[in-house]
Amino acid sequence: MREKIETVKFSNEKGGAVNPNIINVAVDGRYNSITIGQTKKPGQAASQAIGIACQTNTKHKYILSAVMQHKLCWLRGKGVTVNCPGGHEGCTASLPVHAPLFEYDMGKSIGTELALQNVHIKYAKTDGDGRSAAGIEDSLKILHPMWSVERLADPSHLAATQLRHCYNEKFTD
Template sequence: MQHKLCWLRGKGVTVNCPGGHEGCTASLPVHAPLSEYDMGKSIGTELALQNVLIKYAKTDGDGRSAAGIEDSLKILHPMWSVERLADPLHLAATQLSHCYNAKFSDEMFPGKTRLDKGKVKKILSQDVIG
């Protein structure tokens, strides 16, 4: 796990702060970027060293962790590939958001006020995702 948060400090966890204060639980320096790809690569390396191969990785829509897992596994198993599967919760939330934010004509939804029309638009968006 990679994080920069120090809120676990003093909770009985033995940690070394990367360049910060004593007792910090952060695993990255404050200025280091968080990278899903690097996290995936680290996970893939650990699994490859244990001879565990991953065929499917479920991530959010913009997740790069599956690519990191695949790249690390290919070092020991060059012909191996990892397929990224979309997380259904993230996928549904994205579809709901896109439908709700889509441009519709003012006459499409019944209601006297913008709030009333927004409620009907939300119901349509929820029906679209299923």
């Protein structure tokens, strides 16, 4: 991914960009559940989530960062009481079992990882319910306090939302 970042920076510089370190991204989170909520018990139905940031500056749409959150531990469910993460040797969980999965936290991790590689994100394209752009902005502000990330709406999610609303509307004869 570091090579891809350098490739995009070189492409920006070759294209005459004033600041070749500015790379725009499309960000989304994916969960290992069809629905993120549950009806039978409180909490999230998912135990894993991945956040991915793809650059939108070039036609290649390289993945620049991927962040995983999960609550899976090989000792859970085997009669052993464990408090993860880091509660025992070989723990595979990155979050405690009752911790929520957040796109904001994934965005913050993505922003931190990219900021350490001297990448400035100006525009982050997300779906309507995503908070990853805010996480990216908060992480970049640690290194660059005056920097702001503008969230752009993803047109495919926007079109799907409009279509759903059209089907649910009642029209006159």
